[in-house]
Amino acid sequence: MITIDGSQGEGGGQIVRTSLALAAITGTPVTIERIRAKRPKPGLQRQHLVAVQAAARVSGGQVEGAELGSRALTFHPQQPTAGDWHFDIGSAGSCTLVLQTVLPILLHATGGSTVTITGGTHNGMAPPVEFLAESFLPVLHRVGISATVEVQRHGFYPAGGGAIRTTIQPAFGSNSSSVPFELLERGKALDRRAEVLIANLPAHVASREAQALKHGLHWSHSEVDEREVRADGPGNVIIARLRFANVTTVVSAFGELRKAAEQVAQEAVQQIRRHLEAGVPVCEHLADQLLLPLALGAGGRFRTVKPSEHLTTNAAIIARFLGEVVTWEEQGADDWLVTVTGR
Structure with a gap:
């Protein structure tokens, strides 16, 4: 039994998700205490509770403390099990964060799986589906991981009502083709669009945001599109894609009640500028997401911006299950080399 302090580091839901995944994959029971202690509403909220329940279902496990508001839980996993899985968050809670819990588990199953999750597809506190589909999963494909995700219905905060569907093939079995990963250069710039x-x-x-984007980035009209989507409630997000030969970076900025369209656009502009000026291939958000699959596979290394607290916290949780396998070293201004030792 491993005991995890849920208040350490960034003190959020990522600690729960990584702990559940590693417990299920290694077959190690885990107790998580002080769950989300650093958040305004501590304890398990809807999306975290569904992530706990989903981890238990896909691993045939048992969990104590799986209830709304719970600040502690104990998880006894069995074995990752392939299947056609459906999970309903019942709110605008993030579908992508629930997926990030079960994805690594199902990669260790003996057969392929499909996962359908209903809830919020575009939530300001989580990566949008486009980040997973166009940045994260294509990078994992380079190390032998085959998974796809698509939006079936858009769901914004606070109405929710969205859905995503994912297909996952096993990647870490006896016939695994996992290879060491290396991403040190972006390669040639190929395309940029928002x-x-x-x-x-x-x-x-949408028109005001598009105009502010074009003005702030000096992008042409053909590089910024506007699109209306169907959803149960109001919603707004800017999705920008910076495509290079070796990686695609996806940047997002979300509209909120009483936030000016120009402010939303400025948030996107600032993110894009920072990434382009840093010159590294891996953005802040992709960096912390890469740690777990690399640690479970053949390892690797990549260049990124200064490690966020999400990254350092994720590395600390991984260390409790797999040992100190993640290191980082500063190479220059906003240029760090992260190295992950595989299993």
Whole structure:
């Protein structure tokens, strides 16, 4: 039994998700205490509870403390099990964060799986589906991991009502083809595009954001699109894609009640500028997501911006199960080399 302090580091839901996944994969029971202690609403919220329940279902495990608001739980996993899985968050909680819990587990199953999750597809506190589909999963494909994800319905905060569907093939079995990963250079710039999505909002919101993006980045009209999508409630997000020969970076900025369209666009502009100026191939958000699959596979190394608290916390949780396998070293201003030792 491993005991995890859920208040350490960034003190959020990522500690729960990584702990559940590693417990299921290694067959190690885990107790997580002080869950989300550093959040305004500590304890398990809807999306965290569904992630706990999903981890238990896909591993045939048992869990104590799986209830809304719970600040401690104990998880006894069995074995990753392939299947056609459906999970309903029942709120605008993030579908992608629930997926990040079960994805590594199902990669260790003996057969392929499909996972359908209903809830929020675009939530300001989580990576959007486009990040997983166009940045994270294509990078994992390079180390022998085969998974796809698509939006079936858009769901924004607070209405929810969205859905995603994922297909996952096993990657870490006896016939695994996992190879060491290396991403040290972006390669040649190939394309850059941004898309402003709105649902149940006036068209001028998208137009103002698009205009502010083009002005702030000096991008052409053909590089910024506007699109209205169907959803149960109002919603707005900017998705920008920076495509290089070796990696695609996906940047997002979310509209909120009483936040000006120009402010949303400026948030996207600042993220894009920082990434381009740093010159590294791996953005802040992709960096912490890569640790777990690399640690479970053949390892590897990549260059990124200064490690975030999410990254350092994730590395600390991984260390409790697999040992000190993640290191990072500063190479220059906003240029760090992260090395992960595989199993």
